[in-house]
Ligand code: ADP
């Protein structure tokens with residue numbers, strides 16, 4: 311029996327306009343992410359992966375098609391609904407972390423909890439938020455770095471902080487856009503290990519975007535994207551990925 315679909319894209323189209331010319335980037339993308347699974351979206355640089363992720367995260371809108379979260383359309387939902395979706399249902403991490411340089415690790419992790427709250431309601435729950443932020447930093451193995459700023463951390467540590475920040479609001483689904491793309495192989499493996507643990511031990515559903523077949527091979531399901539379209543979909547875990555992709 312397959313688990314419920316958490317996130318779905320139906321017929322997503324998106325063009326950018328360059329010199330008055332429409333450049334199609336997504337040309338009708340269908341995609342499903344099932345609860346409890348690690349889904350990999352793999353494709354070469356420029357194939358439209360990040361554009362798709364922005365639509366899935368409601369950071370941008372499609373020209374055509376729809377995005378559904380637990381069966382409810384989210385791409386054209388009212389602003390408050392989209393804000394709630396972004397702030398509670400999903401967590402997002404990127405290749406370049408996007409930590410605020412003037413804040414410490416723990417302050418970066420706390421930031422999403424402060425968004426959308428009045429000062430008073432934040433102050434009222436401040437201790438609770440702080441405890442949760444500490445727990446999340448601990449979860450990613452970085453509690454001892456709580457007071458360090460990003461400039462005092464390695465790439466792998468910054469990505470761990472970004473993961474802790476994404477987990478702060480206890481999302482159902484983590485969208486990860488090339489989360490190891492800026493890291494050396496060993497550090498990248500550690501981050502993948504952490505994400506795998508979060509999937510297996512904490513039931514976090516993950517959509518992992520990558521250009522790297524080796525990374526994608528660890529996922530449960532693999533969607534391959536080419537020139538703005540999904541080319542193939544296959545079950546990935548424990549299957550000889552190289553044999554299938556070479557065929
Ligand atoms: P990927 O993440 O797979 O590398 P992207 O989604 O970032 O691919 O980009 C797909 C294509 O869309 C590329 O050709 C890129 O140049 C173009 N593109 C992305 N963002 C913009 C933008 N804001 N304006 C114009 N073109 C863009």
Ligand code: MG
Nearest residue numbers: 359360361488
């Ligand atoms: Mg990209």
